[in-house]
Amino acid sequence: MSKKVLIAYASRFGSTEEISIKYKQVLEEKGFIVDLINLKSRSTNPKKLNVNDYSGLLIGSGIRVSRWTKEAKSFLKAYTKQINSGKILVGVYLSSGEASDPEKRPEAVEKYLLNVFNEFNIDLGDHLLYDAFGGIYDLSKDTNLNWLNKRMLTMAANYPEPDSNPAFGIGLNQRKDLRDWDQINNFIEIFISKFQ
Ligand SMILES: Cc1cc2nc3c(=O)[nH]c(=O)nc-3n(C[C@H](O)[C@H](O)[C@H](O)COP(=O)(O)O)c2cc1C
Structure with missing residues (x-):
């Protein structure tokens, strides 16, 4: 499997951005070629990306008033077919205040990930990893x-x-800063292990 990964993220207050930058660094240290795309940047046209060029795709969003960023949601919608193809390893992560408490995390996963996958007809399976991380106040x-x-x-x-x-x-x-960096690092380690 080629080691080319696209990280597409949208962050309102910086937490998801910091996690995404960290993921690029970790992946590059392991020999991956990484493109990091800020979906909120004006110079990005997410509809023109060739997602099929990548064997790994990471999608990150922050949560505000129970909502993803509109940019990350549009990205998910635009690439549902590629995500469901099973040919790309996909990881979806969020930064959410509600996920800061490990006891509340399953609720945040249900609300902000599983419901959204359902809304966009994203299939669950071995090719899809997801987790909700804490956030910054x-x-x-x-x-x-x-x-x-x-x-x-x-x-x-x-x-x-x-x-x-x-x-x-x-x-x-x-x-x-209510993020658990062990949890955040663990997610990317699992993502990387799936390439082997
Ligand atoms: C005005 C405001 C509303 C928020 N609403 C929610 C919310 O509804 N659910 C939640 O889990 N976190 C909420 N948060 C916490 C954010 O998820 C947290 O700040 C996170 O770091 C956002 O990610 P970002 O920094 O990448 O944008 C809110 C934060 C602010 C400032």
Whole structure:
């Protein structure tokens, strides 16, 4: 199997982007040829990619108000046929606040991955890996959230449901990175092992 991998991601606040960049680095260290595509970049025309040139495809999205980025969703829709062909090893990953808690993760997987696969008629099988990773909540002075997202996050931080609300208690000027890098690294290790 050729070792050419396409990583196509869309991130709103940077978490999925950081994971995707890390995946490129890990794959290149293992001898893969990697194209990393930011689906939010204006210079990208995702509809013109020749996905069949790759033997591996990684698709990443962040979650906001229970939604994927529209760019990653369009990508999934545009390439459903190639994803279902079984000829490409596909890995789909998300950065989601709700997946930060290992106990809540299965719920996030169901809601944000299995439901979306169902919506786009994506077949489950050995060629498809998927996982939901935690996310970043950033109310620090260096945050890249715009005023609306900052306001929504501040409201969530004060919403009195600590058990069901991963943003609960995040203070003003605080940044919480709730990602589990062992989980994130494990996903790419499994992806790589499937090439052998
Ligand atoms: C305004 C706002 C709304 C959010 N809504 C959700 C949500 O509905 N579900 C969830 O799991 N995480 C939610 N999050 C957490 C994000 O998933 C987390 O910030 C993640 O890092 C986003 O990925 P990205 O940085 O790649 O965009 C929200 C975050 C913000 C700031």
